[in-house]
Amino acid sequence: MGKDGRDIASLVCARLKSGGRVTVLTGAGISAESGLATFRDMGGLWEQYRVEELASPEGFARNPALVYDFYNLRRAQLNSIEPNSGHLALATLERQVGDGFSLITQNVDDLHERAGSRQPLHMHGELRKARCQACASVLNWPDDLDAKSQCSACGSHALRPHIVWFGEMPFHMEERIPASLTAEVFLSIGTSGHVYPAAGFVAEARQQGALTIEVNLEPSANSEAFDAALYGPAGEILPPLVDAIMAGLSE
Ligand code: BV8
Numbered sequence: 001m002g003k004d005g006r007d008i009a010s011l012v013c014a015r016l017k018s019g020g021r022v023t024v025l026t027g028a029g030i031s032a033e034s035g036l037a038t039f040r041d042m043g044g045l046w047e048q049y050r051v052e053e054l055a056s057p058e059g060f061a062r063n064p065a066l067v068y069d070f071y072n073l074r075r076a077q078l079n080s081i082e083p084n085s086g087h088l089a090l091a092t093l094e095r096q097v098g099d100g101f102s103l104i105t106q107n108v109d110d111l112h113e114r115a116g117s118r119q120p121l122h123m124h125g126e127l128r129k130a131r132c133q134a135c136a137s138v139l140n141w142p143d144d145l146d147a148k149s150q151c152s153a154c155g156s157h158a159l160r161p162h163i164v165w166f167g168e169m170p171f172h173m174e175e176r177i178p179a180s181l182t183a184e185v186f187l188s189i190g191t192s193g194h195v196y197p198a199a200g201f202v203a204e205a206r207q208q209g210a211l212t213i214e215v216n217l218e219p220s221a222n223s224e225a226f227d228a229a230l231y232g233p234a235g236e237i238l239p240p241l242v243d244a245i246m247a248g249l250s251e
Contacts, residue, residue, distance in 0.1 A: 001240035008213055008228050009241055012185050013248030015211055020184030021100035024090060025201055029190020029216060031111050033084040033235040036077060056165045064147055071161040072144040075127045078109055086189070087115035089238035094118065096246055102180035104172075106191060106198050108163055121177060123170040123198065129162035138162055170197060177201070186210040190234050193220035202226060215241075 001009075016022065028036070053059040053066065060067045094101045094117055103120040105112055108127045112120040130141035130149065134156035141149075141159075149159045164170050186205035193199045202225040206212050214226040215237050223229060230237050 001237075001244060004228070005230055005237070005241055006244055008230065009244035009248055011211055011228070012187075012213070012245050013251075015184040016097065016100070016245070016249060018184075019100075021102070021180075021182075022093070022097055022185040022187060023102040023104065023180040023183040023205065023210075024093075024187045024189060025191065025198060026090075026103070026105045026107060026112070026189045027191025027198070028107060029192075030086050030090075030234045031081075031084075031107055031109055032190065033086065033233055034081045034111055036074075036081060036109060036111075051166065055163070056167060058167075060160065060165070067161070068144075068146045071127060071163065072146075074108075075142070075144070078111075078127060081111070083111040083115035084235045086234035086238045087111050087117070089242040090189075091116035093242045093245065096242075096249065100183070102176075102183065104177055104180060104198075104201070106195065121172045121180070123164065123172055123177065125161070125163040125171065127161070127163070130159040131162040132156060133158040133160055173197065178204075181205045181210075182208050184210055186212045187215065188213070188220070188226070189215045189238070191216070191220060193222035 054070045090103065103112060103117055104123055105120045106124050108122065108125050110128055128140060128142050130139050130145050132151040132154060135151060135154035137151060137153035139152060145159055145161060148157060150157055151159055181201055181204045186202060188202055199222055202212050202222055206225055212226045214220060214223060214229040215234055216231060218231055
């Protein structure tokens with residue numbers, strides 16, 4: 001890790017040593033090295049589909065079978081991929097920092113959990129869950145979902161992917177995300193900064209005095225809001241960065 005990385009690690013340590021908390025926001029980029037397609041990069045999922053047809057209530061109402069299939073395809077992908085070193089490094093940092101650590105993810109995969117993160121805030125929902133439109137129950141759903149799938153709570157056949165679509169309110173916006181944006185360090189990883197309200201979190205954290213850091217392949221759409229940045233694959237950047245932070249905390 002170069003000088004920039006070491007400098008950033010020491011800045012983070014200085015904040016954490018004085019009792020500071022750290023909030024991490026992740027996007028599709030942290031799962032890219034596990035083999036999950038990102039939305040915007042070459043071959044990104046949205047290039048193959050029009051997003052309005054898929055990730056929106058209107059698209060689901062218009063063609064539920066297409067939307068069920070889109071999520072069934074992505075859910076099935078989860079069975080053949082593993083968390084990568086970026087997910088694992090974040091879980092290590094979480095164990096070190098303890099209660100002062102919050103993880104907000106835009107991702108709907110379960111790779112953070114499988115890497116050992118205890119309770120990521122899935123603001124855009126989760127692929128391996130279904131939600132009943134009749135009784136609002138949220139059910140674990142690791143397999144294919146379709147119009148014939150039955151709710152185990154109320155017996156209806158009105159299950160949808162437990163995913164936040166465009167135009168829908170993201171989860172945890174009332175209390176847990178605002179609380180986590182008061183942290184002293186805000187670390188954004190693998191997100192292009194296009195999708196709101198997530199893309200606005202860095203400005204909120206900065207306004208509250210956070211040290212803001214971006215780790216991404218290239219500058220995101222909101223890169224000017226970050227105090228510092230490390231560009232490259234998260235799976236290569238995060239392990240040495242977390243190691244340097246841990247070393248600094250143990251001095
Ligand atoms: C809402 C679930 C109201 C679905 C998703 C006009 C202007 C501004 C905003 C809007 C607008 N018109 C409409 C809006 C609002 C809209 C929005 O932001 N639209 C955008 C497209 C303009 N937002 C909404 O509708 C949201 N709801 O606003 O409700 C509201 C608001 C506030 C409070 C109350 C109510 C709902 C948005 C949620 C939509 N659902 N996901 C699904 O997954 O199928 S979003 C979806 O997009 C994914 O969750 C994904 O996370 C996200 C894409 O963003 P990224 O994660 O950043 O992924 P991306 O591919 O874009 O970038 C990856 C980055 O990683 C790249 O920069 C790449 O360089 C980098 N990378 C790649 N490999 C690596 C890497 N980095 C490091 N290492 C690597 N190896």
